[in-house]
Structure formats: C-alpha cells, structure tokens
Amino acid sequence: MEYVKRYGRRFGAAAVLAAAVAVSGCGQAPAAPPDASTATSGAATGTTREPAPQDVLVEVGVSGGFAGVGNKLVVHYDGAYTVRHGTKPPVPGRLTPAQAAELRAALDDPAYAKVPERSTGDPVRDGFTYEVTYGHRLVVTQDGAARPPALQRVFDALPGGGPPTAP
Numbered sequence: 001m002e003y004v005k006r007y008g009r010r011f012g013a014a015a016v017l018a019a020a021v022a023v024s025g026c027g028q029a030p031a032a033p034p035d036a037s038t039a040t041s042g043a044a045t046g047t048t049r050e051p052a053p054q055d056v057l058v059e060v061g062v063s064g065g066f067a068g069v070g071n072k073l074v075v076h077y078d079g080a081y082t083v084r085h086g087t088k089p090p091v092p093g094r095l096t097p098a099q100a101a102e103l104r105a106a107l108d109d110p111a112y113a114k115v116p117e118r119s120t121g122d123p124v125r126d127g128f129t130y131e132v133t134y135g136h137r138l139v140v141t142q143d144g145a146a147r148p149p150a151l152q153r154v155f156d157a158l159p160g161g162g163p164p165t166a167p
Contacts, residue, residue, distance in 0.1 A: 058074075065126060085160070115148050123144045
C-alpha cells in the first residue's frame, strides 16, 4: 500500500495497477503447456490454431463384453496411435498418411456431427460399449444399438479396422 501512495501520484494509479498485475502474474498463461496426451485440437482450446501432429485426434474406449475388457485407442493427428488392452502396456502404431486422412475425413464429415450422443435400441447382452471422443464431443454406443453409417465409417477407418475389442 505504501508503494501505491508513493508512486501513485507520480505515475498514476493505472500504471501502478498495471505493474502490480504484471508482478503478480495475473492474466498470464500457465507456466507449462497442457499435457499433449490430453490435448485435442485448436477448437477444443478455444483458439483457431492448426492442430499439432502430436495432438489427439480421437480416443476410443471399449468396455464390457463377455471377458470384461477395458481397452483404449488414442490416435494423434499425425497418424501415430497407441492401443491399451486392460492394464497391459500400450502398443504403439502408425496409420499411413492415406489412412490418417481417411479417419480425419470420417470424423469431419457433417453426417458424423449429427450422430446421436447416445445410441438407441436394445444392447446385446455381454456386448461392448464404445465411447468415441472427438474434440469436445462424446458419442456412446453399444453392440446391438442402431449404428448410423457415419459412425460406422469412423469405426472402419480406425487402426485395425475397428475399435479394440480383444482382451
């Protein structure tokens, strides 16, 4: 407060306030960038930047089934991906540029944006539940439920030709 009294008259209250904000760090960006494993795209962070190759393009979680699997597939914009089956270590892989472009096109298709966030229909007993996260949108579907063609196109473009269902 003494600082404001002493220098406020000389430089003006606005200048003193600006200096206090700068010194305290208010309004500054975080010291460290967000973890690349959780980044999605420029749209997800509120900016208009192009996605970086290591940014996550899509995540697909698979759970359930007779064996009770809990698998996760993470695909990055550059086509690199990892598949984790349960608690086993993740297995890396890479899509060809054409395969990565096909997956991006399926996800960017306006028809995919219209896929319901929750599936309809009767699920299959001991079937799988699929959670597809693209940007800020989560689509959940199950075996036996109606699967729109746009969602099937995304599934077909995933590494391995579909979500990771093997235990």
